[in-house]
Amino acid sequence: MYQRSCRLDTSEATHVVYVVGAELKLNLVRCAPPESKFFSIRCSSNVHYKVTPAAKDKNVAAHPLTPNSLLFITMDTVSEVLNDRKLSVRYYGETKNTIGNAVLHLTAVEMSLDVDADRDGTVEKNNPNKASWMWGPKGHGAILLVNCDSESGYFKTTDSDKDEISKVSDLQDMSKMVLRINGPPELPEGYKLSMHISKTGSESVRVFRPQTNQDGQIKKWGHKLLKLFLKDYIMVVGKDHLAEEVPYLGGKSELQFFVEGLRFPDKDFDGFITINLSLTEPSAKGCPETPIFTDKVMFHVSPWIMTPNTLKPIEVFVCSTDDNYAFLKSIKNLTKICGCKLKVCHEYMNRGDRWIQDEIEFGYIDSPHHRFPVVLDSPRDGELLDFPYEVLLGPDFGYVTRQTVDETVSSLDSFGNLEVSPPVTVNGKSYPLGRIIIGVAFPTTTQGRNMTKVVQEFLWAQKVQEPIALYSDWLVVGHVDEFMTFVPAPDRKKFRLLLASPDAGYKVFKRLQNNGYGKGEMFQGLEEAISVDDILNDKQLQAENIYVQNCIDWNRDVLKKELGLDEEDIIDLPILFKLVKDKEECRAVAYYPDMVNMLVLGNQLGVPKPFGPQVKGKCVLEAEMCSLMEPLGLHCTFIDDFAPYHKLLGEVHCGSNVLREPSTFRWWNQEL
Numbered sequence: 001m002y003q004r005s006c007r008l009d010t011s012e013a014t015h016v017v018y019v020v021g022a023e024l025k026l027n028l029v030r031c032a033p034p035e036s037k038f039f040s041i042r043c044s045s046n047v048h049y050k051v052t053p054a055a056k057d058k059n060v061a062a063h064p065l066t067p068n069s070l071l072f073i074t075m076d077t078v079s080e081v082l083n084d085r086k087l088s089v090r091y092y093g094e095t096k097n098t099i100g101n102a103v104l105h106l107t108a109v110e111m112s113l114d115v116d117a118d119r120d121g122t123v124e125k126n127n128p129n130k131a132s133w134m135w136g137p138k139g140h141g142a143i144l145l146v147n148c149d150s151e152s153g154y155f156k157t158t159d160s161d162k163d164e165i166s167k168v169s170d171l172q173d174m175s176k177m178v179l180r181i182n183g184p185p186e187l188p189e190g191y192k193l194s195m196h197i198s199k200t201g202s203e204s205v206r207v208f209r210p211q212t213n214q215d216g217q218i219k220k221w222g223h224k225l226l227k228l229f230l231k232d233y234i235m236v237v238g239k240d241h242l243a244e245e246v247p248y249l250g251g252k253s254e255l256q257f258f259v260e261g262l263r264f265p266d267k268d269f270d271g272f273i274t275i276n277l278s279l280t281e282p283s284a285k286g287c288p289e290t291p292i293f294t295d296k297v298m299f300h301v302s303p304w305i306m307t308p309n310t311l312k313p314i315e316v317f318v319c320s321t322d323d324n325y326a327f328l329k330s331i332k333n334l335t336k337i338c339g340c341k342l343k344v345c346h347e348y349m350n351r352g353d354r355w356i357q358d359e360i361e362f363g364y365i366d367s368p369h370h371r372f373p374v375v376l377d378s379p380r381d382g383e384l385l386d387f388p389y390e391v392l393l394g395p396d397f398g399y400v401t402r403q404t405v406d407e408t409v410s411s412l413d414s415f416g417n418l419e420v421s422p423p424v425t426v427n428g429k430s431y432p433l434g435r436i437i438i439g440v441a442f443p444t445t446t447q448g449r450n451m452t453k454v455v456q457e458f459l460w461a462q463k464v465q466e467p468i469a470l471y472s473d474w475l476v477v478g479h480v481d482e483f484m485t486f487v488p489a490p491d492r493k494k495f496r497l498l499l500a501s502p503d504a505g506y507k508v509f510k511r512l513q514n515n516g517y518g519k520g521e522m523f524q525g526l527e528e529a530i531s532v533d534d535i536l537n538d539k540q541l542q543a544e545n546i547y548v549q550n551c552i553d554w555n556r557d558v559l560k561k562e563l564g565l566d567e568e569d570i571i572d573l574p575i576l577f578k579l580v581k582d583k584e585e586c587r588a589v590a591y592y593p594d595m596v597n598m599l600v601l602g603n604q605l606g607v608p609k610p611f612g613p614q615v616k617g618k619c620v621l622e623a624e625m626c627s628l629m630e631p632l633g634l635h636c637t638f639i640d641d642f643a644p645y646h647k648l649l650g651e652v653h654c655g656s657n658v659l660r661e662p663s664t665f666r667w668w669n670q671e672l
Helices: 168-173 223-232 325-338 387-392 453-461 502-514 532-537 539-563 620-632
Strands: 002-006 014-019 022-027 038-043 048-052 070-074 085-092 098-114 142-144 175-183 192-196 205-210 233-237 243-246 251-261 272-281 290-301 313-319 341-345 360-366 371-377 398-401 418-420 424-426 429-431 436-440 468-471 484-488 495-501 570-574 577-582 585-590 599-601 604-608 635-639 656-660
Touching: 002 014, 002 290, 014 022, 014 272, 014 290, 038 048, 098 272, 098 290, 142 175, 142 251, 192 233, 205 272, 233 243, 251 290, 313 325, 313 599, 325 341, 325 599, 325 604, 325 635, 360 387, 360 656, 371 387, 387 398, 418 484, 424 539, 436 453, 468 539, 484 599, 484 620, 495 502, 495 539, 502 532, 502 539, 502 570, 502 620, 532 539, 539 577, 539 585, 570 620, 599 656, 604 620, 620 635
Parallel strands: 002 022, 014 098, 142 290, 313 341, 371 398, 436 468, 495 570, 604 635
Antiparallel strands: 022 070, 038 085, 048 070, 085 098, 098 175, 175 251, 192 243, 192 272, 205 233, 205 251, 272 290, 313 656, 360 371, 418 436, 424 429, 484 495, 577 585, 599 604
16 A cells, blocks of 8 residues: 655644545654644544554543554545545643644545556556566566557658657557546646656657647547547657656546557666656645655566567568579469468669578567567668668568677678577476577687677567577578578477588488499589589598588587477488688588578478489489478478579578568566
């Protein structure tokens, strides 16, 4: 119970506004005349009180006045008019003669600032947990979305970057907050309601409310006219605006507020926001008002959440270039099989940049009342830099990016180096939304490339998909999608981790040689055919692949530990690599199209065509791949990406991107 200290005065009546649910505490000694020895209390029937220390004789008319005599007052019904409740304290001397009388006029009002603290989509009245936040299915606390989509039409900007509400639909991206009032038609003169936030909070949230007319009533418009009067929604608190008076509507009324998130959790922001409402009373002339009651609510901003390969695809994105017509046709056929949409980014927009996986990563934000996809734009900023903002950003499609100022952007900042696992449980700890995976430099080196600090800090701050750092700097391009991916599976953990494996590759080639197919050639129909015998006789190539296998095995051990995997959860794909000079370093690239760098669309896999040796008219590497995937109910479509992608050090996954359905798991139910 909220407790408030109050003063009495024997020289004049005291007028007090009482908020139902609180408790007034009065020190009876402080205002008592010097000779006072006893006191008595009289009050209106709807005013309740108790005295401490209590009198030994409950029937006594006058209580002994002690140095610690306290009076506690409560009321459980609201006032119909100002000062309609009364309480008086009469003081007596030694002979019980009256020597003073203190009168208290009371006005009772009920008020609460309310949010959806139980996360059911409804703003309930005065939830006891509204001012705190707890994770988990039995948790509590309101949810807030970053208003990072755009309702502005042609002149695009994220809604959070605008100072006003531009469309009715913009309100749907905000969380509702309600001020509920029950009391007399007006407050006593000088009393005010004020909403206020901290300086830090003002950088992260804005609160809007409808304007009121001269009579203090909310302006009302017909549905068709509402969009013409959106300017009548005014900002109460927000950027550099920490406090504002809000109207007291009186009677039994509700004033609705719309709360807008402005930024995602990050290194300097834990995602929690507190909003306060205070009732203030006037002091002496020239003195500030003082608060007599404060109510507060707490929100947590929705994190940005990535979607793993195991979620259903909605739309596939791919770039059109002057040399990838056949590739586009294959992707189009695959999306038809899967029943998902295809969005082609044409050359006027991509300007020859085909690496759409590297430019963006799809995710979403979620709350009980609304959710929508949000694209994370990488700091890579190739020729596709305008695509996420100009094409994707729109109504209910958000945008976020992190740009570095002091760090150099490297290939590891492209989002082929950003993946996420399916849901896992590790040593009893559950990650129902999976875990983010990034590639960095080997921990013993000081000269390697790393994903920029601002991006890493952003990913860590989202919390619900705690990142895992793998070693990927051994690759020329340096992306984790060059040696790993996840595919759905019907058993075990409902997925398999696929890893590139030179050991598995050499095993296939040695089996061919032993079966008399050593003269079989890789890359048939291409300009650089090479026999199985020549591959196996190349000692330098073998040495390079031993090194690559060691690098992958390092990551294998990390993934097994951090994702709680057994060997049975991992499938090795037969892929060889070779080392090339990359500036001053020797780094690895795929020797033939890297089958692990695939497009996963439900049970359909778009796999880079490896151009392996053929036996009885069938590619041995394709047959091996199918034999590994088909027991899982997965079907492989082999896509020729050799000239337009593989030769440029990328594959099918690098040249495509997938918007997927959000997880059915609600992030706030996660135990942290």
